Amino acid sequence: MSTATLQRRPLVKQILAGADDNLLVVAGLGSSNWDITAAGDRPLNMPLWGAMGGTVPMGLGLAIAQPSKRVLVITGDADLMMVVSCLATVAAQQPDNLAICVLDNEKFGETGNQASHTSPRNNGPTDSGAGTDLAMIAKGCGIADTGTVRDQADVAALVKDLRTRKGPVFRLVKVMVEKLEFVMPPQDGAHLKDRFRAALLGSP
Amino acid sequence: MNDWRDDIFQVLQDHDIKQVYHVPDAGHSRLIEACQTSNSIRTIALTTEEEGIPLAAGAWLGGQRSVLLMQSSGVGNTINLMGLTKTLRFPFLTLITMRGEPGEFNSWQYPMGQGTPKVLEAMGVLVMSADKAEDVKTTVDHAARSAFNGGQAVAVLLRQKLVGIKTFGKK
Numbered sequence: 001m002s003t004a005t006l007q008r009r010p011l012v013k014q015i016l017a018g019a020d021d022n023l024l025v026v027a028g029l030g031s032s033n034w035d036i037t038a039a040g041d042r043p044l045n046m047p048l049w050g051a052m053g054g055t056v057p058m059g060l061g062l063a064i065a066q067p068s069k070r071v072l073v074i075t076g077d078a079d080l081m082m083v084v085s086c087l088a089t090v091a092a093q094q095p096d097n098l099a100i101c102v103l104d105n106e107k108f109g110e111t112g113n114q115a116s117h118t119s120p121r122n123n124g125p126t127d128s129g130a131g132t133d134l135a136m137i138a139k140g141c142g143i144a145d146t147g148t149v150r151d152q153a154d155v156a157a158l159v160k161d162l163r164t165r166k167g168p169v170f171r172l173v174k175v176m177v178e179k180l181e182f183v184m185p186p187q188d189g190a191h192l193k194d195r196f197r198a199a200l201l202g203s204p
Numbered sequence: 205m206n207d208w209r210d211d212i213f214q215v216l217q218d219h220d221i222k223q224v225y226h227v228p229d230a231g232h233s234r235l236i237e238a239c240q241t242s243n244s245i246r247t248i249a250l251t252t253e254e255e256g257i258p259l260a261a262g263a264w265l266g267g268q269r270s271v272l273l274m275q276s277s278g279v280g281n282t283i284n285l286m287g288l289t290k291t292l293r294f295p296f297l298t299l300i301t302m303r304g305e306p307g308e309f310n311s312w313q314y315p316m317g318q319g320t321p322k323v324l325e326a327m328g329v330l331v332m333s334a335d336k337a338e339d340v341k342t343t344v345d346h347a348a349r350s351a352f353n354g355g356q357a358v359a360v361l362l363r364q365k366l367v368g369i370k371t372f373g374k375k
Contacts, residue, residue: 054258054285061262064246085251092249189291201267
C-alpha cells in the first residue's frame with residue numbers, strides 16, 4: 001500500500017485557486033482531467049481525454065507560443081512515463097513559464113489501479129512496480145528545479161512554485177489512491193480547442 | 205534554380221511558421237540548419253517524433269504555426285498521437301523524407317517506408333508528394349495552404365528519388 005496522505009482533488013483545487021487569464025492549464029487524460037474540472041471548468045483549461053504521453057509536449061508547445069503566460073501541466077505518473085523522454089526536450093528549451101505537476105498515485109487508475117512503474121518493487125505479486133522516481137528522471141533529463149512533495153505542510157510552497165517560480169519547474173506529488181466521482185469537462189476536442197483559443201486569442 | 209531545401213525554408217517563412225520540430229535527419233539537415241539560424245523560427249529537437257504532434261497542438265492553442273520534420277521511419281512513432289489532428293481539428297503540417305522506396309539498400313527501412321502513405325491516410329492525414337526538385341516549392345506551399353487556411357492535417361512525402369539514395373561510404 002502507498003503511504004501517501006495527500007488527496008488530489010483538494011490539492012488541485014488549491015493549485016488552481018484564483019486562476020486568471022494568465023494561467024493556461026493542460027491536464028492529462030483520466031484522473032488529472034477530472035481533477036482540474038472538479039476545481040472549476042474554464043476555457044483556459046485544456047483537459048485531454050486521450051493522447052496519452054502528449055500532455056507535457058502540448059504544454060511545451062503552448063509555453064513557447066505564449067511566453068508571457070504561465071503554463072501549468074498537471075498529469076499522472078503513467079501519462080508522463082509513456083513519453084518520459086519529453087522531459088529532455090523541455091530541458092533543451094528551458095521555457096521559463098512552464099511548470100509540470102505530476103500527481104503520482106503509483107497506480108494505473110483508469111484501468112483498475114494496477115501498480116504502475118512508480119510503485120515500490122517487491123510489493124507483493126500483483127502490486128509491485130519498479131520504484132521509478134520521476135523527479136530524479138526529470139533532474140537527469142536536465143531540469144534543474146525539481147522536487148517531491150508528500151506532506152500537507154509543503155503544499156503552500158508547492159502551489160507558489162507551480163504558479164510563480166521561474167521555469168521549467170518540475171514537481172512530483174505523491175497522492176493517495178482514492179475512488180472519486182468523475183467530474184467531466186466537454187469531450188469534443190475541437191470545441192475545447194476553439195474555446196481555449198477564443199479565450200486566449202480573441203477568436204478560435 | 206534554388207536548392208529545394210532552401211525553397212522549403214522560404215515557404216515556411218512565407219507561411220509564418222514559428223516552431224519547427226525535428227529529429228536529426230540527413231535529408232532535412234540543410235533545412236534544419238537554416239531554421240536554427242533564423243531569427244523568426246524556434247527549432248525544437250525531439251527525442252521521438254510523437255512529441256511533435258502534441259507540440260504542434262500546443263503551439264496552435266497558443267496562436268503559433270508549426271511544422272514537423274521527420275523521416276518515414278518516424279511516422280510510425282506518431283500514429284496514436286496523430287489522432288489529435290482529428291479530435292482537435294487543428295492545422296497540422298509535416299514534411300517527411302522518404303526511405304524504403306525503390307533503390308533503398310537497407311532492408312530495415314522498407315516496412316515503415318512502404319507503410320507510410322497508408323498509415324497517414326488511415327489517420328485522416330492528407331498526403332501530398334514531391335519527387336522532382338522543381339515541384340517542391342509549389343507542393344509544400346499548397347500543403348501549407350491546405351493546413352493553415354483549410355484547417356487540414358497534411359503530410360508532404362519528399363520522395364527518395366528527390367532526397368537521394370543513401371549508400372553508406374559513398375556520398
